[in-house]
Amino acid sequence: MRTPKLLAALLSGALTLSGMAPLPAAAASTEVTTRYAVSLMGLSVGQATFTTSVDGNAYSVSGNLSSAGLANLFSPTSGTSSSSGRIRNGRLEADRYRLNYTSDGKKWSSDIRMRRGTVRQATIAPKLRKDLPKDYVPVTKGQLASVVDPLAGLVFRAPVDPAKVCNRTVSFFDGWSRLDLKLSPAGTEPFRASGWTGNTAVCDVRVVPVGGYRKGSSGLRYIQSQTIRIWFARLGDTDLVAPVKVRIPTKVGTLMLTAASIADA
Template structure:
C-alpha cells in the first residue's frame, strides 16, 4: 500500500466522517468541517464535509482532494456520502456511496443498508480472478455493520464509553473491524471548537474482502492508529478531530482545522 493509497483509504474510511450533527432542537442545521492531511508534517490533502440533521433523518456529504505536496505526486479527488435515520443510540445508515479517482484510475461503491444489515452492494471496477490468497466476504459478515462515514459518529453522553467498542465497517469492498481502546484525554482547539477530546488507540482486523498476502494491509494491521473524538457540535455525539496513522514513510495525520454551524 503506497502513501497515496493509504491517504485515500484512511481519509475516506476513517477521517472523512469527522463531522458531527447539529443541535437537534432546531428543524434543520448543517455542520461544515474542514480537514487537512499531512505526511511527516508535509501537506498532501484536504477535505470538507457537511452533515445535516433534519428531524429523525441525517446525511453526510464530503469531498477529498490532493493538495500541497500531494498535488505534485498525484491528482486525487473523491466524494463520499451517506444518509439514514437518527435513532436513540446511533446513526442507522440506509444508503452509502463513494466515488474517487487517482490519476487515470477510478473507484465507485454503492451500498444499501436496512436495520444494520447490507441489502445490496455494487462496486466498480469489479474484482476479476481473485488471487488464491483472497479472503471473500461471507453473507453472515454483512449483518450488524456500519458504513465508514456514519460509523465513526459515536452517539453517547458518556465520554468514557467512546473507546469501549469495536466498529464493524463495510464499504462495498471490504469488511474490517476497528477495535478501539482508551488512551486518555487531550485538549483540542480550532476555529469553532475548543474543549476536551477523547483519545482512542485503534487496531484494524481484516474480516473479509481482502488479500491476505497484501504487504500494506499486513503492515497496517500490526500498527496502532490513534483517533481523537470530540463533541464539536452537540454533547452527545463524538466525532474524529484528529487521527495519526503509521506508514512506512512516516506518520500520516488527519486534522480538523475548522467547524461552523448554519
C-alpha cells in the same frame, strides 16, 4: 509499493476517515460544515470539506477531498463521499453510502444500500476479478449484518464517562472489505479548531480484517501491527461525539487528519 501509488492509497483512505464529520444535535434541523487538513510527515497532502445535515431523525453527510502539495505532484487524487439515513439509539444508521474517487485518471466507486445495519445491495466499480488470488478471503453474507458505513460509522452518543467512548468494536463495510476497528481508551486531551475548543476522548484503534482481503498483503500485515489513534470530541450542547483528529501510521511516515474549522452552515 511505489510512492505515487502509496500516496493515492493514503488519500483515498483519508476520504473515508475525514468524512467522520461532527454531528449536530439530533433534535434540531441544522447543518454543520467541517474542514479537514490532511498531512503526511508534516507536509500537506490533501484537504477535505464535509457538511452534515440533520432534520429530526434524518441525517445526511456529504463531502469531498482533493490532493495538495506533494501528493498532487506524484498522484493527483480527488473524490466524493456521502451517507444518508436515520438516527437510531444515538448513532447514525445508513440507508445508503456512496464513494467515488479518481487517481491518476483511474476511477473507483462504491454504492451500498442498507437496512437496519444489514447490507441489501453493494455495487462497486471496477468489479472484482474472477481470477482472484488463492490467498484472497471473500466477504460472506453473514458478515454483512450489523455493520456501519465508514463515513458515519464513528459517531456515537456521548457517555457520561468519556473513557467509555473507546470501549467498543466497530464493524465497517465499504463495498470491498469487511473489517473491525477495536477501540480502547488512551486518555483525554485538549483540542482546538476554529469554532470549537474543548477536551477530547482519545482512543487507540487496532484493525482486524474480516473479509475482502489478501492474507499475504504486506500492507495489511503492516497496518495490523500498528495502532491508529482517534480523538473524539463532544460538540457543544449535543449528546453525540465524533472524530476531530486521526493519526495513521504508514510505511512512509505518519498520516494526520485534523479538523481545522467547525462551523454552523
